[in-house]
Amino acid sequence: MAVDLPKRAYSGAIREIVVGKGDKSFCVGGETAYPFYTFEGKIPNPPKFGLDILDIEPEGWAGALLEVYGDSVKNPVTWAKKCVELGADMVQLTLQGTDPNDKNLGADHAVLVAKQVSEAIDVPLAIWGTANAEKDVEVLRPIAEELSDRRLLIGPVIEENHKQLGAACLAYKHVAIASSPIDINLAKQLNVLLSNLGVTDENILIDPTVGGLGYGLEYTYSVMERARMAALTQQDDKLQFPIYCNLGIEVWKTKEAKLPDSEMNLGEHKQRGVLMEAITTSSLLASGADILIVRHPDTMKLGKQLVAEMLAG
Amino acid sequence: MFRIIAENINVMYKTIGTAMKERNKEPIQEMAEKLVANGADLLDINLGPARKGGEELMAWVVETVHAVCSKPLYLDTSNVAAIEAGLKVHKESAGKAVINSISARPERMDKLWPLAAKYNAGAVALVLGVDGIPRDAAERAANAAMLMAAAADAGVSPEDVWIDPIVIPVNSQQQQVGYCTEFIGMLPEMAPGYSSTCGLSNVSNGSPEKLRPLLNQCYLMMLKHVGLTSAILDGLDREILGIARGERADLEKLIGDTMDGNPPDMSSLNEEQVSFVKTTNMIMGKTLYSDSWLDL
Structure with missing residues (x-):
């Protein structure tokens, strides 16, 4: 006897957002069902993957990462090109060098690097600050202006600087990445x-x-899960946006991902970090991520494979 | 009849705290008289932890207050000896004193319910359990059942057990507020004849200052609708006192209808009514909380 599986009735949909400009631009969002619930609704745009590069040569990065990128990390332009070669849907340029608690490089540096990277690649580009409210305004605003034709993703836009950065996105036609501290109510x-x-x-x-x-x-998982529930079943239009997960930086700063085999007995370091990043990726995909920024290309491969298989049904 | 417990005689308030420290009766008595004139049925005497000299202080405050009014008092401190000192001098003619509070933890229940019985007093039965704040309505009910059983064993009668559901801020734990409402709604069946009470203003803790009165007022009417029998309130806030006394039947009906699945036609409502319906829906969890819930 045929069994009729119960189906959830959704009342809302995630908005479709265009990322980037030109041939390599893409759409994210548009879901009318929970993540990968293709049997209940539409998942018109598969989640996309970006690789994360820095504006300065990285310090203290895991051997597994340095090995795969080689000398390209010495120059953000070659590094960005390498990411595209590796199959990244997009690139995130993290302005590590502008961190006031670190090198504290200024807007001139940030604009120059952003411009060079932007000119070197045709995939969409995200510019990520250091989550210092004032400094990010100082460096991200001129970048937004300089690259006004690129439809960049700009973040993190936080409550403290949302007026300045929101206005910059508005004026120069970029996408704002609205960033809140793992809290569903603050996100809304x-x-x-x-x-x-x-x-x-x-x-x-x-x-x-x-x-x-x-x-x-x-915690992130729960917040994303609840955001999707509110968006899709409670018609909460303030949460009907695609979700951007900047996870590579979080995974690769942990000692479990970084330490060499001689200092940590938790499996071979080359695999350890990738697997931690891949598990984080798959969990975030399951809770609604639309764009995932990772650091290791192997994570990206695993993630893309998972997405393809899940959507193939 | 809904009873009002005024929260204003509290060591945390500057004038009162100083008066307590200096054993200056006047500000405390003035406050007590004002609260009674405003319609308070009981007065909460909050000494905080009162680790040092709590006994002497509690006895002094109880006598000070009872010199100018004859209302029963909530004896609110974690210092058990101070509570007993208050019970000893609490005027019989004022009615029954209430211990605030007894949580569903064996060490608290074993000590405090017999104390309530010994002095013919009541107590707030706080549904806080061994594992801390209960996670949902069922856990609140389980803790309440334990408290009710322990009270009965000690010989405290149901109407002297004031069940407190633990009100949680809606801005950070919206679901918990829903569980709290649900639990209060269970009490008429689960605990008929028992009293209930709550620290209402916690619901708005952390929300924008200008919206706190709306949240407090709305949640009070919501809890009244499901059967709450008393609340600890700001005894100087005329609006909330009016609502406690049932002076806003219009809003109570509107909120009750919204809760019962008969939502009003929003276009027929005035601005105040719209605010209360929106707030009711938000507190019920129909819309996710954000500081701008009224603007959406």
Whole structure:
């Protein structure tokens, strides 16, 4: 006898957001069902993967990462090209060098690197600050202006600087990555504030703030899960945005991902970090991630394979 | 009849705290008289932890207050000896004193319910359990059942057991507020004849200051609708006192209808009514909390 499986009735949909410009631009979002629930609704745009590069040569990075990128890490332009060669859907340029608690490089440096990277690649580009409210305004605003034709993703836009960065996205037609500290209510509130400012619905992504595996992943998971429930079943239009997960930085800063075999007896270091990043990736995919920024290309391969298989049904 | 417990005689408030420290009766008595004039049925005497000299202080405050009014007092401190000192001097003619509070933890229950019985007093039965704040309505009910059983064993009668559901801030734990409401709704069947009470203003803790009164007022009416029999309130806030006394039947009906699945036609409502319906829906969890819930 045929069994009729119960189906959930969804009342909302995630908005479709265009990322980047030109041939390599893509759409994310558009879901009308929970992640990979293709039997209940549509998942028109598969989740996309970006690789994360820095504006300066990385210090203290895991051997597994340095090995795969080789000398390219000495120059953000070659590094970005390498990422595209490796199959990244997009690149995130993290402005590590502008961190006031580190090298504290200025806007001139940031604009120059962003411009060079942007000119060197045709895939979409995200520019990520250091989550220092004031410094990010100082460096991200001129980048937004300089690259006004690129439809960049700009983040993290946080409550403290949402007016300045939101206005910059609005004025120069970029997408704002609205970032809140693993809190569903604050995520919603920031989107309300951005809307009030005039940032339109097709220009917002949600960054729930990611905790890596063993470092708060389950909290991020719950927040994303609840955001999707509110968006899809409660018609909460302030949460009907695609979700951007900047996870590579979180995974690879942990000692479990970084330490060489001689200092950590938890399996071979080359695999250890990738597997931690891959588990984080698959968990975030299962809870609604639309864009995932990782650091190791093997994680990206595993993630893409998982997405393809899940959507093949 | 819904009873009002005024929260204002509290060591944390500057004038009162100083008066307690200096054993200056006047500000405390003035406050007590004002609260009674405003319609308080009981007065909460909150000494905080009162580790040092708590006994002497509690006895002094109880006598000070009872010199100007004849209302029963909530004796609110974690210092058990101070509570007993208060019970000893609490005027019989004022009615029954209430221990605030007894949680569902064996060491608290074993000590405090017999104390309530010994002095013919009541107590707030706080559903806080061994594992901390209960995770849902069922856990609240389980803890309440334990407290009720322990109270009965000690010989405290049901109406003297004031069940407190633990109100949680809606801005950070919206679901928990739903469980709290659900639990209060279970009490008429689960605990008929028992009293209930709550620290209402915690629901708005952390929300924008200007919206706190709306949240407090709305949640009070919601809890009244499901059967709450008393609340600890700001005894100087005329609006919330009016609501406690049932002076806003119009809003109570609107909120009750919204909760019972008969939502009003929003276009027929005035601005105040819309705010209360929106807030009710938000507290019920129909819409996710954000500080801007009224603007959406």
